[in-house]
Amino acid sequence: MEKIEMFVLSVFLASLVIIPFALKTFSPYLWMDILYIADLVRIMVKFVSRRRRRPLFFVLDRFLEQTAAHPDKRFIVFENESYSFMDADRRSNKIANALQASSKYEPGCTVALFMGNEPAYMFTWLALAKLGSPVALLNHNIRSKSLLHCFSCCNAQVLIAAAELKGAVEEVLPSLREQGVSIFLMAKECDTPGIDSLTDQVEKASDSPLPHSLRSHITFKTPAVYIYTSGTTGLPKAAVVNHNRLLIALAVLSSNGVTSDDNLYLNLPLYHTAGFIVGFIGPIETGSTIILRRKFSASQFWDDCRKYNVTVVQYIGEVLRYLCSTPKRDNDKDHKVRLAFGNGVRAEIWREFLHRFGNIEVREFYASTEGNVGFVNYVGKIGAVGRVNFIHRKLFPYTLIKYDTERDEPVRDANGFCIESAKGETGLLVSKITDLAPFVGYAQNEQQTEKKRLRNVLKKGDLYFNSGDLLRIDKDNFIYFQDRVGDTFRWKGENVATTEVADILTLADCIKEANVYGVQIPGHEGRVGMAAVAVKEGAQFDPSKIFSHVVSYLPSYARPRFIRLQNAVEVTGTFKQLKVQLVKEGFDPGCIQDPLYILDDQVKSYTPMTAQIYNSIVTGGMKL
Known part of the structure; x- marks a missing residue:
């Protein structure tokens, strides 16, 4: 009996050694898989629990919970200003009360927000949530036709714009006034007829809470925000993000180990899914502090991280590449950043980032604004999205x-x-x-x-x-x-719809047809825009007029950097434009007999493409 007991004990002890070794050899990710699945179950349980609460529970309610529990906790840090959860609550109340007092705003109507990154953007969204209004997040770079389209396609009745965007609003003011749109400018005064200043009204308004009845009509299927995405055809499309989707989005940071002790660096645009959903909505759940910046700056990125004790950063693929392209410093690894969360980074940039800036956990994920599935690379496998x-x-x-x-x-x-x-x-x-x-x-x-x-x-x-x-x-x-696939490519972190760009090019007097596609540039993420165009019979290609045309209608990232003149745009038997060969040929003047042009911002025109310019681009001497 004693021998049997000794044998069993020996087997048991051997198992303690062998099983972990076997798991590490044959199932090296099992423990991480178990933790991830447990996290997934926890998120689902919390989501179902919140879905069952009455009255209905939304993102705004989570913000109000955080305010009640931690009123003095820092919520937003912007330049030299700091705002607690209570500050954000009161300021959003003032904006909401000012709007409610205006005869030009009706609670519950759709409002378009046309602002850059600043605390007022977040306060205004919270205010509109308290008033029960869906919010369209307009890209502050769009102008003219695109601005009118994006405003109108979600049936917005009110436009709230930043003071510095007054000129862009004035360009489309006649059209907006024809539609009976109410326009507010985040300024203390405005002398333009048809545009009302809002800041002066906000300063006078009460900071008392808004009654819940103003948003009692909202259900989980009610639109919360409209986020614009360039698709395969036409102008930008407004993806509907309803309150159910936004409630799910609360888990985006908490499920990746972010806590209330973290300081999150937000320099991506708030009109973008990554900036709004991850950078703004995520910290509402975790109670983290948002370090907000107007826009991304590679040269100031790490200095900001040190100044504000940043622990979590967001990225799109371009961000990490830009950081790796900055001059090396002795203090590159002197920071407190522990987690980089984002998508679109190439494996070689990932490796370079870790080598240069230290032991930072990079969590790459896959998702889309309107999509219904996502993946997270919780293991840290370089190059994988999940x-x-x-x-x-x-x-x-x-x-x-x-x-x-x-x-x-x-x-x-x-x-x-x-x-x-x-x-x-x-x-x-x-x-x-x-x-x-x-x-x-x-x-x-x-x-x-x-x-x-x-x-x-x-x-x-x-x-x-x-x-x-x-x-x-x-x-x-x-x-x-x-x-x-299809007719979309990504450049400068933005989706570019080729048919949208082609439609705008063909509005020019001299262009008959346009075939737009993306071409790769060595050392750059994504693809830069290029267009093969056919000129109308009897017309001449006018480089300076085309430059003025694309600048007027397209944001910088969507403007074709290269234009190739062809006698006719080639199509397939089913009349689909041929792109594969054009993409393969790229913009090398040594391989292409057709006239080639490159966009030149300095001379405000398209100028002839030369072998010298081409070599400068592909060797990294010229940045696009």
């Missing part, structure tokens, strides 16, 4: 399907169903539309909403969201972003 597992796939059913990039459509079998991609094979990410993973779509754009719906994917009658992104899953279940 890790897939059985539980995640059960909660949010998704798959990768074979995609024909030439035909620009999914590959289907003899029965008309899509074909799933094999492990290690690139495929189009599609995600099943369910009650738990809905797809709301775009405001007043059923055509584009329907284009994102993919039917009869794996069986008759099923319905999936078409992400428009090509991804790949490796043998270890890590998922990697490969490319975008």
Whole structure:
């Protein structure tokens, strides 16, 4: 008996040594997977619990909870000013009371916010949430036709603009007045007829709380914000983010280890999904302090991090590359940043960032504004956007399907169903539309909403969201972003819709047709815009007029950097513009016989492309 007991004890002790070794060898990520799944379950339980609360519980209610629990906790730090949760609550009350007292605002109406990064942006959003108004987050770089389009497509009745954007508002003022729009300027006075100053009214207003009855009409399906995204056709589309989606978004930072002790550095634009959802809504849940900056500055990034004791930073792929491109300093690793959270970083930049700036956990994720599925690289595998597992796939059913990039459509079998991609094979990410993973779509754009719906994917009658992104899953279940499909590319952290740019180019007097695409630049993230254009018969290509035209209609990141003149824009047999060969040929004047031009901001014109300019770009001498 004693020998049996000794044998059992020996086996047990050996197991304590062997099992961890075996797990590390054959399932090295098991423990991280377990922690992630546990986190996923915790988030779902909290979400369901909040969904059951009465009266209904929204993001604003979480903010009010934080204010009641930690009134003096720093919420926003901006330049030399600091605002506690209580300060933010009172200031938003003053804005809300000022608007409510105005005869030009009706509680609950849709309001467009046209401002850059500043605390007033956040206070105004909180104020409008208290008044029960959905808010359209306008890109403060847009002008003219794009501004009018973005304002109108969500049925906004009120525009609130920053003082420095007064000129942009005045450009479209006649059109806005025709529509009966109420316009407020965040300034103490305004002498332009049709625009009312708001700051003076806010200063006089009470900071008393707003009655809950003002937002009693809101349900989880009510739009909370409209965030604009460039799709495959037309001008920017307003993705509808309802209150249910925003409630889910509260978990974006807390599920990645961010706490109330963290200081989060927010330099991405607040009109952007990353800036608003991650940078603003995330800290409302965690109670973290937001270190807000007007815009990103690579040269001042680390100095700010040291000055404000930043512990968490956000990024898009370009941000980390810009940081790695700054001159090296002796104090590069002298900071308290422990976590970088974002998406779009290349593996080589990821490695360089860690090597240069120290032991920072980089959490890469995949998501889209309107999409219904996301992934998080909780393991830290360099280059991956996430890790897939059985539980995640059960909660949010998704798959990768074979995609024909030439035909620009999914590959289907003899029965008309899509074909799933094999492990290690690139495929189009599609995600099943369910009650738990809905797809709301775009405001007043059923055509584009329907284009994102993919039917009869794996069986008759099923319905999936078409992400428009090509991804790949490796043998270890890590998922990697490969490319975008269709007519969208990414530059300077922004999506550029090629047909939107083409439509604007063809508004110019001399251009008959335009084929817009993105070309890669060595050392740059994303793709820079290029257009192959055909000139109207009897007309001449006017470089300076085209420059003025694109500057008037397009934000800087969407302006074609290169223009290629062709006799005619080539199309396929089904009249789709040919892009593959054009993308492959790029902008090398040594390989292209057609006339080539490059946008030159200094001379305010498009100027001829030369071999010297081309070499300067590809060797990194000229920055785009």
